[in-house]
Amino acid sequence: MQADRLTVFPAFHKVTEGVVLVVGDGAETAAKVRLLSETTARIRVVAPAPEADLAVLLGADQIEHRARGFDAADLEGAVLAFAASGDAACDRAVVAAARASRVPVNAVDQPDLCDFFTPALVNRAPVAVAITSTGAGPVLAQKIRARIEAMLPLRLGALAALAESFRPAAERVLPKGQVRRRFWAEFFDGIVSEATLAGRADEARRFASKLLNQPDSEPEGFVWLVGAGPGAADLLTLRAQRILGEADVIVHDALVPDAVIAMGRRDARRIPVGKRKGAHSASHAEIEAVLVREAKAGRRVVRLKGGDPLVFGRAGEEIAALREAGVPFAIIPGVTSALAAAAEAAIPLTLRGTASALVLAIGHDSGGATPPDWAESARSGATLAIYMGRSVAGDVAARLLEAGLSRATPVAVVENASLPAQRLLAGTLAELPRLAERDDLTGPTLIFVGDAVAAAGLAGAEPLSAPSVLAA
Structure with a gap:
């Protein structure tokens, strides 16, 4: 077997209105039930003596509890099964019955008995990311999940749902090829995405409608006033890191460390504007003019300030200038010094x-x-x-x-x-x-x-x- 090839094929099971069976009384059963509760599956739990953590979960409408030992009849209508009793004989009986019924089964902590592995899941419904180590290192999979969880905005699913609602109209109105690709590129990278991820759903829908009706128009620019924090790169907020990675232009103060500025895209243009005590390299009016000019040219602009933009950062003046110019903007707070x-x-x-x-x-x-x-x-x-x-x-x-x-x-x-x-x-x-x-x-x-x-x-x-x- 070649070491660089997977022994599994990643796939997602459809579970809507299907039954997922979980057998067991303890913590492992509770963990599986919590994970399955993030889906629309009907959960059937066979647990003769559920422990406290599991008992708390069993009252949900989504869950059917059978307070007895496992029986092969429990697999009726099941699309997936989990053996989580911790008792070797019981788990093997669940696996044997599931395979006889052609129901894929997972036996917790027993890779040799598994038809599939339970992934570490990042849920941004309808978007999902699943990570597996194929049983070799569950803790490693959880660490990777934590990294991805931090990278993906919480409202990413809302963006996907908005895109789904616009897809029929886009396919009807926009010709295939470059025009349609450009629409979706702007949809996911521009102000539609920003408004959605910031929780401004109505505004995002208006922007998306405008983009759909004017596909040949120049991209609309946007300005983020971003707090860079006191200096340590690991004190930058997750949202600030994401926006830096998407910006076309970074307009930064002299006190912002190079390590923070380096979090931006490599091809993003950097514009230093000084702002050290007694050595200002640009007046504030000039800085405001830069922000308006770059945004009017259709670019995504980050105004990167030390600390928090709203605490002695003169953000109020920049907000007024952007409003007067009709430039959309958002504020991303930072850890004030x-x-x-x-x-x-x-x-x-x-x-x-x-x-x-x-x-x-x-x-x-x-x-x-x-x-x-x-x-x-x-x-x-x-x-x-x-x-x-x-x-x-x-x-x-x-x-x-x-x-x-x-x-x-x-x-x-x-x-x-x-x-x-x-x-x-x-x-x-x-x-x-x-x-x-x-x-x-x-x-x-x-x-x-x-x-x-x-x-x-x-x-x-x-x-x-x-x-x-x-x-x-």
Whole structure:
């Protein structure tokens, strides 16, 4: 037998309105019943003494329970059978009776007695993906299933169902060949797909109708405002990864790491737009113009921002520009840097009896001044997470002291949250102004202020004071 050839042929059994027999009382029977419950099959369970997990399932309308031992008559009308009793003699009797009745049978954990193998299933009905190791490594099949489960959008089945509803019209209206292929390519890759996967069913149907009635029109562009998270590539959301893999153009900030940008298609055009403090390579008006221009040209555009687009990411201005230009868009949230930094330092942002509110604040406004409005919130016990506050740390401290906070209020600073170069510093509000003196801190920083910070894991943190100040 050649090692690179399968010993099985993958196929899907039709079970609609058919009976699937499962024999057994325990956990394996319960597992099979749960799997079969994802189909339209009628499930017949032969279990004289069902264990607790199985007993909970037996009340479903889809399930017929026969509370006795197995009998060959239980195979009447069956299209598939499972022997899951765990008793060798009983399982062999089920297998023998099933084969005599020409019903394909599976004996759990007994590959030699199986006519078919139960796959690890990814269900996106009517789409399904089944993985098998042909009994050699069930755990491996489950690991592969988990990978595929993460890759496939939950609403993929809705997209398939929408396509099925449009298929008769497409075959009637569109000529075979390139025109019809182009329609389906745009259907599954363009704004019809995006609207469906985002749960906007009515909008998706309108887009699909327009595409069907105007098959020769240029593809309609789309813009996604995507949060890249704090930097670590594995903190990117699954939806963000999928969209990056579909984009024609990626417009990215300077703070987005190369590893995240590399998740895009190899042939996608990358457009860097800077946005580092004090070194902006493009004005925001220019960035908005790029997004509109690329989308109007029929391209799928990802605007990739560090953190979350809606948290100090100026997404509001880009949304307004896209709306004014009539460009469809969607927002994909990211892990905002404050949450990532707090997680890395084990800072409880809210804490029973200590902090019942969290304020996300910016250290300076567009003119460089420190906004005073958030300082009052700290007096009520809120935890402050301050973005872009390192260079104005003295002004931040002054505002908070003016608002009535104690000089001993705990402070933590996280630089390069989630990245290998991450650093954690800790001290008090009285020491916070010294942060601006630290010329060894060059990465993005988050400042946390509040009594809840004292409950953080700060034992190994560096002092806030610069080394030169301590030496003096």
